[in-house]
Amino acid sequence: MPDFTRSTLAIADDVADRRAASDGHSRFGSYLARNAHRLHDDGQPLNSQDFAFAVWQVATSPVMSPGYVRHRPDLHDLTLTTYGEDMDQIALRIDVPLRHHHLEAQPDHRLTDWQRDVWATADDFTALTEPRPTGRPALLTTATLLLPVPEHVLVTPTATVPGYEMTAQAKNAIAALVIWANTHAQLVNGLTAGVGR
16 A cells, blocks of 8 residues: 555555556556547547546546555545536545544534544554444534646646557646645645544
């Protein structure tokens, strides 16, 4: 598992990508080739937003499992979404489960909470999962953070056919999105205010 810190929400795992490559170059590149229909618009290059969506989908679970992009275990998800009046802008959507002790107003003590998943831990970051059924009601709170992605962060592709050039452009697009997410890690960390999971 990649090494995560408080300043990393996501990692593009190039080392594992090369090590697991069936073509000797890139496992992600092989998955891009299998999903070639997503990577062009009737033979024309995609615009930067559509390209970001296409390569992010390929780089993450369930298409790639484990994904080329890995997110910190304490996050439930890190995806791309659209927003705006015409749904013509994109944002990174980060879903962060919050335990009751993270909330300013404490809920009724009879309500069960997210449970720690000790099998999905990396460094100081532990995944939270739904509690086992106990017959008691559960209050499971999740904060969703939307990070608008400015146009200048996105990569505009020139390639339409999977291969070395397409893989390089896709990796550049993923790297830019991962950097953008990690630049805003303090917003996610602030949700839990340093309280242990």
